[in-house]
Amino acid sequence: MITALRQKALPDISSRRMTVFVCGILGLALITVAGNVQASALHAAAHDVRHANGFVCH
Amino acid sequence: MILKNVTGGIVAGAAAGLLTGLLQLAFVQPVLLHAELYEAGVLVHRGAEAISAHREWSGIDPARDGLSLLFSMLVYVGYGLLLTAAMALAPDEGGSISPRAGAIWGVCGFVAAHLAPAFSLPPEVPGSAHVDLSQRQIWWHATVVVTAVALWLLAFGRGVWSIPVAAVLLLAPHVIGAPQPEHFEGPVPQEIAALFASRALGAGLAGWVLLGAILAWLRRDARVDFS
Numbered sequence: 001m002i003t004a005l006r007q008k009a010l011p012d013i014s015s016r017r018m019t020v021f022v023c024g025i026l027g028l029a030l031i032t033v034a035g036n037v038q039a040s041a042l043h044a045a046a047h048d049v050r051h052a053n054g055f056v057c058h
Numbered sequence: 059m060i061l062k063n064v065t066g067g068i069v070a071g072a073a074a075g076l077l078t079g080l081l082q083l084a085f086v087q088p089v090l091l092h093a094e095l096y097e098a099g100v101l102v103h104r105g106a107e108a109i110s111a112h113r114e115w116s117g118i119d120p121a122r123d124g125l126s127l128l129f130s131m132l133v134y135v136g137y138g139l140l141l142t143a144a145m146a147l148a149p150d151e152g153g154s155i156s157p158r159a160g161a162i163w164g165v166c167g168f169v170a171a172h173l174a175p176a177f178s179l180p181p182e183v184p185g186s187a188h189v190d191l192s193q194r195q196i197w198w199h200a201t202v203v204v205t206a207v208a209l210w211l212l213a214f215g216r217g218v219w220s221i222p223v224a225a226v227l228l229l230a231p232h233v234i235g236a237p238q239p240e241h242f243e244g245p246v247p248q249e250i251a252a253l254f255a256s257r258a259l260g261a262g263l264a265g266w267v268l269l270g271a272i273l274a275w276l277r278r279d280a281r282v283d284f285s
Contacts, residue, residue, distance in 0.1 A: 015059050015060060016146055018060050019059065019060050019063045019064075019142070019143065019146045020143045020146050020147050021143075022060055022064060023063060023064060023067055023139040023140065023142045023143035023146070024139070024140065024143040026064065026067075026136075026139045027067070027135075027136045027137070027138070027139030027140035027142075027143065028136070028140070029136075030132055030133070030135055030136030030139065031133065031136035031137070031140070033132070034129050034132040034133045034136060035133055035136075036195060038191070045125045045129065046125075046129040048082075048087060048090060048122065048125075048126045049079070049082070049126050049129040049130050049133060050129075051086075051090055051181065051182060051183070051184060051254075051258070052082045052086040052087070052090065052126075052130075052181070052258050052261065053130075053133055053172070053181075053258065053262060054171075054172050054175060054176050054180075054181040054258055054259070054262065055198070056179065056182070056188075056191060056194040056195050056198050057182060058182075058184075058188065058191065
Protein backbone atom coordinates (compact mmCIF):
# COMPACT_ATOMS: atom_id res chain seq x y z
CA MET A 1 0.00 0.00 0.00
CA ILE A 2 2.73 2.44 1.04
CA THR A 3 4.80 1.42 -1.96
CA ALA A 4 1.84 1.99 -4.20
CA LEU A 5 1.32 5.47 -2.76
CA ARG A 6 5.00 6.33 -3.20
CA GLN A 7 5.00 5.15 -6.75
CA LYS A 8 2.03 7.32 -7.45
CA ALA A 9 3.45 10.37 -5.68
CA LEU A 10 6.90 10.41 -7.27
CA PRO A 11 5.96 11.31 -10.84
CA ASP A 12 3.71 14.09 -9.50
CA ILE A 13 6.55 15.78 -7.65
CA SER A 14 8.96 15.51 -10.58
CA SER A 15 6.28 16.75 -12.97
CA ARG A 16 5.61 19.72 -10.69
CA ARG A 17 9.34 20.52 -10.54
CA MET A 18 9.57 20.27 -14.30
CA THR A 19 6.63 22.69 -14.64
CA VAL A 20 8.38 25.20 -12.39
CA PHE A 21 11.70 24.72 -14.24
CA VAL A 22 10.36 24.85 -17.81
CA CYS A 23 7.95 27.75 -17.20
CA GLY A 24 10.60 29.65 -15.21
CA ILE A 25 13.31 29.32 -17.88
CA LEU A 26 10.96 30.13 -20.79
CA GLY A 27 9.46 33.09 -18.91
CA LEU A 28 12.85 34.56 -17.98
CA ALA A 29 14.12 34.09 -21.55
CA LEU A 30 11.12 35.93 -23.02
CA ILE A 31 11.33 38.82 -20.54
CA THR A 32 15.07 39.14 -21.20
CA VAL A 33 14.66 39.22 -24.99
CA ALA A 34 11.58 41.45 -25.07
CA GLY A 35 12.52 43.71 -22.17
CA ASN A 36 16.26 43.86 -21.65
CA VAL A 37 18.44 42.86 -24.62
CA GLN A 38 19.95 45.97 -26.19
CA ALA A 39 20.54 44.75 -29.78
CA SER A 40 19.63 47.70 -31.95
CA ALA A 41 16.80 46.22 -34.06
CA LEU A 42 15.24 44.54 -31.02
CA HIS A 43 15.52 47.73 -28.99
CA ALA A 44 13.81 49.75 -31.74
CA ALA A 45 10.99 47.24 -32.14
CA ALA A 46 10.33 46.86 -28.41
CA HIS A 47 11.02 50.51 -27.52
CA ASP A 48 7.49 51.71 -26.74
CA VAL A 49 6.56 48.56 -24.83
CA ARG A 50 9.71 48.77 -22.69
CA HIS A 51 8.93 52.36 -21.70
CA ALA A 52 5.26 51.60 -21.08
CA ASN A 53 6.06 48.59 -18.88
CA GLY A 54 8.66 50.37 -16.77
CA PHE A 55 11.72 48.47 -18.04
CA VAL A 56 14.90 50.53 -18.07
CA CYS A 57 15.36 51.28 -21.74
CA HIS A 58 18.18 53.55 -22.90
CA MET B 59 0.62 18.21 -17.33
CA ILE B 60 3.75 20.24 -18.06
CA LEU B 61 2.55 20.95 -21.58
CA LYS B 62 -0.85 22.00 -20.26
CA ASN B 63 0.74 24.41 -17.76
CA VAL B 64 3.07 25.89 -20.36
CA THR B 65 0.16 26.29 -22.79
CA GLY B 66 -1.94 27.92 -20.05
CA GLY B 67 0.82 30.45 -19.33
CA ILE B 68 1.23 31.24 -23.02
CA VAL B 69 -2.49 31.60 -23.76
CA ALA B 70 -3.18 33.70 -20.63
CA GLY B 71 -0.12 35.86 -21.35
CA ALA B 72 -1.05 36.39 -24.99
CA ALA B 73 -4.62 37.39 -24.08
CA ALA B 74 -3.58 39.70 -21.23
CA GLY B 75 -0.74 41.12 -23.36
CA LEU B 76 -3.08 41.92 -26.24
CA LEU B 77 -5.59 43.68 -23.97
CA THR B 78 -2.82 45.55 -22.11
CA GLY B 79 -1.18 46.48 -25.42
CA LEU B 80 -4.45 48.01 -26.63
CA LEU B 81 -4.85 49.86 -23.31
CA GLN B 82 -1.30 51.19 -23.63
CA LEU B 83 -1.84 52.27 -27.24
CA ALA B 84 -4.94 54.19 -26.16
CA PHE B 85 -3.59 55.82 -22.99
CA VAL B 86 0.21 55.53 -22.72
CA GLN B 87 1.39 55.83 -26.34
CA PRO B 88 -0.09 59.33 -26.95
CA VAL B 89 1.82 60.60 -23.89
CA LEU B 90 5.02 58.89 -25.09
CA LEU B 91 4.69 60.40 -28.59
CA HIS B 92 4.07 63.84 -27.05
CA ALA B 93 7.23 63.46 -24.95
CA GLU B 94 9.25 62.42 -28.01
CA LEU B 95 8.48 65.78 -29.65
CA TYR B 96 10.27 67.45 -26.73
CA GLU B 97 13.04 64.84 -26.73
CA ALA B 98 13.69 65.55 -30.43
CA GLY B 99 13.49 69.31 -29.95
CA VAL B 100 10.42 69.73 -32.21
CA LEU B 101 8.73 71.31 -29.20
CA VAL B 102 10.72 73.32 -26.67
CA HIS B 103 9.59 73.63 -23.08
CA ARG B 104 10.19 77.08 -21.51
CA GLY B 105 11.31 78.51 -24.84
CA ALA B 106 10.52 81.98 -26.15
CA GLU B 107 6.92 81.06 -26.91
CA ALA B 108 4.42 79.27 -24.71
CA ILE B 109 3.53 75.84 -26.14
CA SER B 110 0.00 74.45 -25.96
CA ALA B 111 -0.32 71.51 -23.59
CA HIS B 112 -2.85 69.86 -25.90
CA ARG B 113 -1.93 67.57 -28.76
CA GLU B 114 -4.04 66.26 -31.57
CA TRP B 115 -4.20 62.45 -31.65
CA SER B 116 -1.46 61.49 -34.08
CA GLY B 117 -3.31 58.49 -35.48
CA ILE B 118 -2.22 54.88 -35.88
CA ASP B 119 1.22 53.90 -37.14
CA PRO B 120 0.54 50.33 -38.33
CA ALA B 121 4.16 49.07 -38.20
CA ARG B 122 5.12 50.71 -34.90
CA ASP B 123 1.83 50.00 -33.12
CA GLY B 124 1.69 46.44 -34.50
CA LEU B 125 5.18 45.75 -33.14
CA SER B 126 4.14 47.23 -29.79
CA LEU B 127 1.16 44.86 -29.61
CA LEU B 128 3.39 41.92 -30.55
CA PHE B 129 6.02 42.79 -27.91
CA SER B 130 3.35 43.47 -25.30
CA MET B 131 2.08 39.94 -25.92
CA LEU B 132 5.64 38.54 -25.69
CA VAL B 133 6.33 40.34 -22.39
CA TYR B 134 3.03 39.16 -20.89
CA VAL B 135 3.60 35.58 -22.11
CA GLY B 136 6.88 35.81 -20.17
CA TYR B 137 5.02 37.12 -17.10
CA GLY B 138 2.35 34.42 -17.59
CA LEU B 139 4.94 31.62 -17.60
CA LEU B 140 6.67 33.01 -14.49
CA LEU B 141 3.30 33.30 -12.73
CA THR B 142 2.53 29.70 -13.75
CA ALA B 143 5.85 28.59 -12.23
CA ALA B 144 5.04 30.50 -9.02
CA MET B 145 1.54 28.98 -8.77
CA ALA B 146 2.99 25.48 -9.24
CA LEU B 147 5.54 26.23 -6.46
CA ALA B 148 2.85 27.34 -3.98
CA PRO B 149 2.45 25.07 -0.93
CA ASP B 150 -0.94 23.71 -2.03
CA GLU B 151 0.48 23.22 -5.53
CA GLY B 152 -1.58 26.20 -6.62
CA GLY B 153 -4.19 23.70 -7.66
CA SER B 154 -7.32 25.45 -6.48
CA ILE B 155 -6.84 29.09 -7.36
CA SER B 156 -10.10 30.81 -8.27
CA PRO B 157 -10.04 33.62 -10.86
CA ARG B 158 -10.54 36.12 -8.00
CA ALA B 159 -7.57 34.70 -6.09
CA GLY B 160 -5.72 34.70 -9.44
CA ALA B 161 -6.34 38.44 -9.67
CA ILE B 162 -4.59 38.82 -6.28
CA TRP B 163 -1.65 36.77 -7.60
CA GLY B 164 -1.67 39.27 -10.48
CA VAL B 165 -1.60 42.25 -8.09
CA CYS B 166 1.44 40.68 -6.37
CA GLY B 167 3.13 40.24 -9.76
CA PHE B 168 2.42 43.90 -10.51
CA VAL B 169 3.90 44.99 -7.18
CA ALA B 170 7.08 42.93 -7.80
CA ALA B 171 7.61 43.70 -11.49
CA HIS B 172 6.23 47.24 -11.81
CA LEU B 173 5.40 49.08 -8.59
CA ALA B 174 8.47 48.20 -6.50
CA PRO B 175 11.07 49.24 -9.12
CA ALA B 176 8.93 52.31 -9.98
CA PHE B 177 8.99 53.41 -6.32
CA SER B 178 12.62 54.54 -6.81
CA LEU B 179 13.02 54.38 -10.60
CA PRO B 180 9.73 55.58 -12.11
CA PRO B 181 8.78 54.48 -15.65
CA GLU B 182 11.01 56.69 -17.79
CA VAL B 183 9.48 59.01 -20.32
CA PRO B 184 11.68 59.31 -23.45
CA GLY B 185 14.21 62.09 -22.98
CA SER B 186 14.51 61.81 -19.21
CA ALA B 187 17.93 62.21 -17.60
CA HIS B 188 19.45 58.94 -16.45
CA VAL B 189 22.68 57.19 -15.56
CA ASP B 190 24.40 54.24 -17.22
CA LEU B 191 21.97 51.56 -18.38
CA SER B 192 23.71 48.53 -16.84
CA GLN B 193 23.68 50.05 -13.33
CA ARG B 194 19.95 50.66 -13.57
CA GLN B 195 19.33 47.17 -14.98
CA ILE B 196 21.19 45.55 -12.07
CA TRP B 197 19.20 47.59 -9.53
CA TRP B 198 15.92 46.91 -11.39
CA HIS B 199 16.45 43.13 -11.50
CA ALA B 200 17.59 42.94 -7.88
CA THR B 201 14.54 44.93 -6.77
CA VAL B 202 12.11 42.70 -8.69
CA VAL B 203 13.69 39.53 -7.24
CA VAL B 204 13.85 40.64 -3.57
CA THR B 205 10.32 42.08 -3.73
CA ALA B 206 8.98 38.81 -5.16
CA VAL B 207 10.73 36.86 -2.38
CA ALA B 208 9.30 39.26 0.24
CA LEU B 209 5.75 38.88 -1.09
CA TRP B 210 6.20 35.10 -1.12
CA LEU B 211 7.26 35.21 2.56
CA LEU B 212 4.24 37.37 3.45
CA ALA B 213 1.88 34.98 1.66
CA PHE B 214 3.38 31.60 2.56
CA GLY B 215 5.99 32.18 5.30
CA ARG B 216 5.32 30.04 8.37
CA GLY B 217 7.41 31.51 11.21
CA VAL B 218 6.94 34.95 12.75
CA TRP B 219 10.40 35.82 11.40
CA SER B 220 9.02 35.85 7.87
CA ILE B 221 7.28 39.22 8.37
CA PRO B 222 10.34 41.24 9.53
CA VAL B 223 12.51 39.55 6.90
CA ALA B 224 9.94 40.46 4.23
CA ALA B 225 9.88 44.07 5.48
CA VAL B 226 13.68 44.30 5.26
CA LEU B 227 13.65 42.84 1.74
CA LEU B 228 10.89 45.24 0.64
CA LEU B 229 12.73 48.28 2.03
CA ALA B 230 16.34 47.39 1.16
CA PRO B 231 16.41 48.41 -2.54
CA HIS B 232 14.95 51.82 -1.69
CA VAL B 233 17.17 52.41 1.34
CA ILE B 234 20.20 51.53 -0.81
CA GLY B 235 18.70 53.71 -3.54
CA ALA B 236 18.36 53.46 -7.31
CA PRO B 237 21.11 54.87 -9.53
CA GLN B 238 20.18 58.51 -10.12
CA PRO B 239 21.75 61.06 -12.52
CA GLU B 240 24.05 63.83 -11.24
CA HIS B 241 21.89 66.50 -12.85
CA PHE B 242 18.30 66.68 -14.02
CA GLU B 243 18.36 67.81 -17.61
CA GLY B 244 15.37 66.17 -19.31
CA PRO B 245 13.72 68.44 -21.90
CA VAL B 246 10.26 66.94 -21.33
CA PRO B 247 7.80 68.94 -19.15
CA GLN B 248 7.26 67.41 -15.71
CA GLU B 249 3.52 67.25 -16.31
CA ILE B 250 4.04 64.86 -19.24
CA ALA B 251 6.56 62.75 -17.29
CA ALA B 252 4.18 62.42 -14.33
CA LEU B 253 1.24 61.49 -16.56
CA PHE B 254 3.41 58.93 -18.36
CA ALA B 255 4.54 57.27 -15.13
CA SER B 256 1.07 57.03 -13.61
CA ARG B 257 -0.51 55.76 -16.82
CA ALA B 258 2.25 53.17 -17.31
CA LEU B 259 1.64 51.91 -13.76
CA GLY B 260 -2.16 51.93 -14.17
CA ALA B 261 -2.00 49.95 -17.41
CA GLY B 262 0.48 47.57 -15.77
CA LEU B 263 -1.89 46.92 -12.86
CA ALA B 264 -4.77 46.26 -15.26
CA GLY B 265 -2.56 43.92 -17.29
CA TRP B 266 -1.36 41.88 -14.29
CA VAL B 267 -4.87 41.57 -12.80
CA LEU B 268 -6.16 40.34 -16.17
CA LEU B 269 -3.20 37.96 -16.44
CA GLY B 270 -3.70 36.45 -12.97
CA ALA B 271 -7.46 36.04 -13.41
CA ILE B 272 -7.22 34.51 -16.91
CA LEU B 273 -4.39 32.19 -15.85
CA ALA B 274 -6.30 30.95 -12.78
CA TRP B 275 -9.38 30.39 -14.91
CA LEU B 276 -7.39 28.35 -17.45
CA ARG B 277 -5.78 26.30 -14.63
CA ARG B 278 -9.09 25.72 -12.82
CA ASP B 279 -8.82 21.94 -13.27
CA ALA B 280 -5.08 21.82 -12.45
CA ARG B 281 -5.79 20.03 -9.15
CA VAL B 282 -7.17 17.11 -11.13
CA ASP B 283 -4.00 17.03 -13.22
CA PHE B 284 -1.68 16.98 -10.21
CA SER B 285 -3.45 14.06 -8.53
